[in-house]
Amino acid sequence: TEVTQTPKHLVMGMTNKKSLKCEQHMGHRAMYWYKQKAKKPPELMFVYSYEKLSINESVPSRFSPECPNSSLLNLHLHALQPEDSALYLCASSQGTVNQETQYFGPGTRLLVL
Amino acid sequence: GNSVTQMEGPVTLSEEAFLTINCTYTATGYPSLFWYVQYPGEGLQLLLKATKADDKGSNKGFEATYRKETTSFHLEKGSVQVSDSAVYFCALTPYSNTGKLIFGQGTTLQVKP
Numbered sequence: 001t002e003v004t005q006t007p008k009h010l011v012m013g014m015t016n017k018k019s020l021k022c023e024q025h026m027g028h029r030a031m032y033w034y035k036q037k038a039k040k041p042p043e044l045m046f047v048y049s050y051e052k053l054s055i056n057e058s059v060p061s062r063f064s065p066e067c068p069n070s071s072l073l074n075l076h077l078h079a080l081q082p083e084d085s086a087l088y089l090c091a092s093s094q095g096t097v098n099q100e101t102q103y104f105g106p107g108t109r110l111l112v113l
Numbered sequence: 114g115n116s117v118t119q120m121e122g123p124v125t126l127s128e129e130a131f132l133t134i135n136c137t138y139t140a141t142g143y144p145s146l147f148w149y150v151q152y153p154g155e156g157l158q159l160l161l162k163a164t165k166a167d168d169k170g171s172n173k174g175f176e177a178t179y180r181k182e183t184t185s186f187h188l189e190k191g192s193v194q195v196s197d198s199a200v201y202f203c204a205l206t207p208y209s210n211t212g213k214l215i216f217g218q219g220t221t222l223q224v225k226p
Binding site for chain 2: 005032039041047049054093095096100102103
């Protein structure tokens with residue numbers, strides 16, 4: 001049960017464009033992006049189910065998710081603000097039925113200058 | 114609405130002490146309940162789960178029982194080790210098949226030798 005995320009760390013300026021990548025090879029059909037600030041629980045950003053965006057938790061448009069195939073999930077970042085600095089976690093699960101377990105990656109620690 | 118309330122930390126214990134971290138929830142229907150653990154600088158790992166009333170989840174010496182009558186899912190361990198020092202999150206997925214995972218605020222556990 002492994003979810004991988006790259007890069008581990010990312011420093012970007014407010015005018016940069018960067019992407020976070022998440023990959024799983026467990027055959028899971030649901031993938032998630034979360035944002036976690038220090039000493040807080042993760043906050044859900046997006047849910048993909050069968051490669052289609054099913055939930056967007058009112059995330060600003062400077063965050064743009066993409067699911068090219070069932071194993072890959074990207075998060076494209078553009079014109080971020082310093083308050084967007086956080087740990088970004090990806091997760092996956094077999095499906096979105098409520099008994100399913102979400103498996104988390106190690107996260108990308110993002111610093112916006 | 115759906116919510117999770119955890120006891121506030123930090124919790125500081127000596128090695129081999131008994132651990133209880135309280136967790137109560139509010140949800141309609143039959144949620145699934147989870148405990149996740151986050152070690153410093155890492156992502157979240159599933160510790161245990163329970164999907165119906167009176168189920169007991171257990172893993173690595175940790176246990177929690179799904180109590181519908183008290184809407185609780187308290188985490189216990191008989192003898193903690195220094196390596197158990199981490200942040201523990203109680204979470205639920207509502208009976209709605211959206212994949213949403215709702216977290217408590219997290220409880221920091223520090224175990225001293």
